[in-house]
Amino acid sequence: MKENQIFKGNIIFAPTPEEIKICAKSYVIVRNGIVEGIYDKLPEVYWREKVKDYDECLILPGFVDLHAHAPQFYQCGIGLDKELIDWLNDHTLPLENRFSDPVFAWEAYSQFANELIRQGTVRSCIFATIHKESTGLLFEILMEKGIGAFVGKINMDRNCADFLKEETETSILETEELIVKYGNHPLVKPILTPRFAPTSSDKLLSAIGELAKKYNLPVQSHLSENRSEVKWVSELFPFHSTYSDVYLDFGLFGQTPTLMAHGIHLTDRELELIKDNNVMLVHCPESNINIASGIMPVRKWLQKGIRIGLGSDVGAGHTLAMSKAVVRAIQLSKIMKVFDPQVRPLNTAEAFYMATRGGGSFFGKVGSFEKGYSFDAIVIEDDPGITGHLSLEERFQRFLYTGDDRSIIARFVAGRQIG
Ligand SMILES: [Zn+2]
Known part of the structure; x- marks a missing residue:
C-alpha cells in the first residue's frame, strides 16, 4: 500500500451518537491506512500527490456487523414464517451440519464474504460452526478478501442435535488449535464462541473461559433473546443467580472484551453487570422481528x-445489509413508543453511530474518520436525477432507507480497496 492516500468527496460520519458530521467537498488524508485528517482545502504539502476524486459521491464509514452466522447465509429469508424451534430444526441445524464438508464450506463461506463486501460491511463478528477445518477456511477467505473480522468456532457439547454435538475435550482442543494457527493476523482474529449457555457443559464453559484468559481473547455469545430461553437457562444452571451470571462465573462476561447478542429480557442485576463489566450488547432488529424474540x-x-x-444476525436476520439494520432499529424504537409514549425513539445519528463507530469500538479505532481511525469506508453514488436538489444530510438519510448495494461503488478496509 502507498504511504499516503488522498480521497475527495462529501465526507459524512457520526463521531458521537448526537451528531452527523458533514464535510462537503473535502479531502481525507490517509497515512498507512490510518486517517490523518479531513481538510476543506488540500494542504500545500500534498499538492504534488494524486487525489482520488469521488466528486459528488458520499464517503461514509463502512458498516460494522457485530453478529452474523456465516453458515446460515444460504438460509436467509427461508422458513421465517416458522417459530424458533421448528426453524432451527428444519433449516439451521441440517445446514450447519453440511459444513463438515470443506468443499461445501469453501463455496458457502466465499459467497458469504462476497455478500458482506457487496453490502458495504467492512468489519464483522462471525459465528462459524463446530467444524475446525471449515472454520479455518473461513479465516482464510476473509483474510484473502481483506475484510476485518473476529471469527469463532462454535463450542457445543450438549442440548443439541447429535450430529452437531462435540466431545468436550475435542471442542477445547480444536478451539485452541485454531487460536494458535490464526492468532497473529492484523485484521482477522479468533474470538471464543460458546453458542449459548444451554449448549455447553460447565466443563466446556470453564475451559473456554480459561482459553480467553490464557490468550487474552474476546468472547461472543447469545444472551436473553427470548423468555423461554431465559427460563431454560435458570433450570439448567440453578446455582447461578442470572443468565448473565452464568457467563460471568465462567470468565466469559467482560473479563476479556465481550459481545452478547440480543440482551432483550434482562433484570436490573444483569444490567448492572453488563455496564460494570463493559460488555457490549448487539441489537439485531431484523432477527428479533423474524423470530418474534421481543x-x-x-x-x-x-x-x-x-x-x-448492531448486528444482522443472519440467517435469523434475512439480510447482511447493515443500512437496513439501522433503519429497522429506528423503526422498532418507534414501535416501543406506541406502547409507551414516554420513550424517545432513536434518531438517525444514534442508529448510524451504532452501526459504525459504536460497534467499531470493539475492533479499536474503527467506524469514524477522526484522526487516528482506520480508513474503513464506503463510497455512495446515488441517483443525481432524484438527489440533485437534496442536501447532503437528506441524501445520506435517503441512502440508508432506500439505497442498496448498487449505490456502493467502492469499499475500503484500513486504506485497502476490497471492492
Ligand atoms: Zn445469533
Whole structure:
C-alpha cells in the first residue's frame, strides 16, 4: 500500500451518537491506512500527490456487523414464517451440519464474504460452526478478501442435535488449535464462541473461559433473546443467580472484551453487570422481528450507560445489509413508543453511530474518520436525477432507507480497496 492516500468527496460520519458530521467537498488524508485528517482545502504539502476524486459521491464509514452466522447465509429469508424451534430444526441445524464438508464450506463461506463486501460491511463478528477445518477456511477467505473480522468456532457439547454435538475435550482442543494457527493476523482474529449457555457443559464453559484468559481473547455469545430461553437457562444452571451470571462465573462476561447478542429480557442485576463489566450488547432488529424474540428497549439500555452495537444476525436476520439494520432499529424504537409514549425513539445519528463507530469500538479505532481511525469506508453514488436538489444530510438519510448495494461503488478496509 502507498504511504499516503488522498480521497475527495462529501465526507459524512457520526463521531458521537448526537451528531452527523458533514464535510462537503473535502479531502481525507490517509497515512498507512490510518486517517490523518479531513481538510476543506488540500494542504500545500500534498499538492504534488494524486487525489482520488469521488466528486459528488458520499464517503461514509463502512458498516460494522457485530453478529452474523456465516453458515446460515444460504438460509436467509427461508422458513421465517416458522417459530424458533421448528426453524432451527428444519433449516439451521441440517445446514450447519453440511459444513463438515470443506468443499461445501469453501463455496458457502466465499459467497458469504462476497455478500458482506457487496453490502458495504467492512468489519464483522462471525459465528462459524463446530467444524475446525471449515472454520479455518473461513479465516482464510476473509483474510484473502481483506475484510476485518473476529471469527469463532462454535463450542457445543450438549442440548443439541447429535450430529452437531462435540466431545468436550475435542471442542477445547480444536478451539485452541485454531487460536494458535490464526492468532497473529492484523485484521482477522479468533474470538471464543460458546453458542449459548444451554449448549455447553460447565466443563466446556470453564475451559473456554480459561482459553480467553490464557490468550487474552474476546468472547461472543447469545444472551436473553427470548423468555423461554431465559427460563431454560435458570433450570439448567440453578446455582447461578442470572443468565448473565452464568457467563460471568465462567470468565466469559467482560473479563476479556465481550459481545452478547440480543440482551432483550434482562433484570436490573444483569444490567448492572453488563455496564460494570463493559460488555457490549448487539441489537439485531431484523432477527428479533423474524423470530418474534421481543423488542430490545434500546433507549432504556442506553440511558443506563450500556454500549450497544448492531448486528444482522443472519440467517435469523434475512439480510447482511447493515443500512437496513439501522433503519429497522429506528423503526422498532418507534414501535416501543406506541406502547409507551414516554420513550424517545432513536434518531438517525444514534442508529448510524451504532452501526459504525459504536460497534467499531470493539475492533479499536474503527467506524469514524477522526484522526487516528482506520480508513474503513464506503463510497455512495446515488441517483443525481432524484438527489440533485437534496442536501447532503437528506441524501445520506435517503441512502440508508432506500439505497442498496448498487449505490456502493467502492469499499475500503484500513486504506485497502476490497471492492
Ligand atoms: Zn445469533
